Amino acid sequence: MPRQRDETAFEETQATIKDIARQQMAEEGTAAISLRGIGRAMDMTAPALYRYYPTRDDLITALIVDGFNGLADALEAADVALAEQPLPERLFGLLVTYRRWASEHRVDFQLIYGNPIPGYVAPREVTVPAVVRTFVPIVQSMETLLQNGNLVPQPPYDVIPANVEQHERDLIAEGAYPIHPMAYHLTMIVWTEVHGIIMLEMYEHLGPNVGDVDQFYEAAIRALLTTMGMRW
Amino acid sequence: MPRQRDETAFEETQATIKDIARQQMAEEGTAAISLRGIGRAMDMTAPALYRYYPTRDDLITALIVDGFNGLADALEAADVALAEQPLPERLFGLLVTYRRWASEHRVDFQLIYGNPIPGYVAPREVTVPAVVRTFVPIVQSMETLLQNGNLVPQPPYDVIPANVEQHERDLIAEGAYPIHPMAYHLTMIVWTEVHGIIMLEMYEHLGPNVGDVDQFYEAAIRALLTTMGMRW
DNA sequence: TGTACATCAGTGAACGCGCGTTCACTGATGTAC
DNA sequence: TGTACATCAGTGAACGCGCGTTCACTGATGTAC
16 A cells, blocks of 8 residues: 555644634634635645645534534533533523633624625535534523423413414424423523623623623523523 | 716615625625625726725715614514504514514625625724614513513523623613613613524524424514514 | 566646736827917 | 806716735645654
8 A cells, every 4th residue: 555644644734724714714704714824823824724624614623513512512512511510500501501612702793693704605414413412411401490390481481472372392203302392482582682682792792781791691580581481 | 167977876875786796795695895896787887986986995884884774674663563562562563573584685784794705804994883773672572661660570581690780770871862771781682683694594594494484483582572572 | 585667645847828917118188379 | 159168967987995805836744664
């Protein structure tokens, strides 16, 4: 056999490329990602990068997948770490982790949930399964809470609007992931509040208004869960 | 006197430039704004545009200011239109207007609250007063509700976290805009939920999950206000 | 143990492109006399 | 009523730049014999 390529070194270089890309995005915005720029920062010529990613868009896709997986990993790890906690605190801990991950990985979060990069379209077959992973721990936690009676939906959260309920039922049936629509629905409500705070914070709109975002976040989420019917 | 420039025509051309810029952004993303592209669409050469905006960044700033003012105008108009309604429905109507404006002016909303355009920094002295205008109707409505006893903060929303309350008090004192911190605080909580739904919807993350976003939004906001202590 | 060579990672020049901006200019137009 | 001219809007060529991508190549390296 003739000379073979060193898979370890190859993957390390791929990782370096992604790291520098993330660094670039952190400095200049997610749209500023450029192969020539990465090459410059790596003391390599741009064409050399084509050995590692066939195209700029493939690099972006890899970064997006990493993003979703990073978030999912963080949530799954937190879920394990919180296993000893009472169930309500465990869900709360997951939500705190969600925001912490976002603020520690600003670029990845923007890549995943912010404006798309101009001229780039994420391939759905890659991203959809990645998104699902980030939902599972939270939805599952909500489902367990409902089953165990730690969360007893209170008015007006005990009623799901008709169209929404139908849609959520269909989704659950399609996905063959057996949970109660209420678990799904309450997750959606919490998720939107979580995202609102995170995104406003990320673009500097919330900090100036509330000062201590940590405190604001925890109070808002606890209040929301409480009024939904959480028994702490 | 020699020939003078036609102010009306001048402003019309400025407006056309902005319209086409918005159209371009709608098609290619907010970052895709380009003077050459606008020129092309207007059957004009790019340098001609420099008569109307001294620089690309000035055009973007003009678009951002238009955005904030458009949202503020819509809210103020809605506030007037809802004057006959009971106070709680009036606030609710404002919040519905907020989201409707966002979905009818996606580009402007992204420009205002989404990822910043790479290489562009909004001048704060221009944007800050513009943002304030969009808050006033909602905060004022919240304040009136509190004063009239239509909104009686319920636990756990009746307590503002210490640091947050201090910050909000300071802001109110600075701005010399006399409202109760609770009005400000409850506005922040509602505002973050509103934004979470809008931003997730805008980037296609919410629709696939709940189907009927109108219904989801209205139920979520009504539930939030109700659990805060609104007496409809 | 020594040598030929397949395969590797990376280079450097070049392609065509679009961008913001500058500059000297052209031709139209309306006012002043 | 006719003409000179200041000012206008817009043009076209050019600047320097950075981008993604292609291509033919170079030199290193490790394996096979």
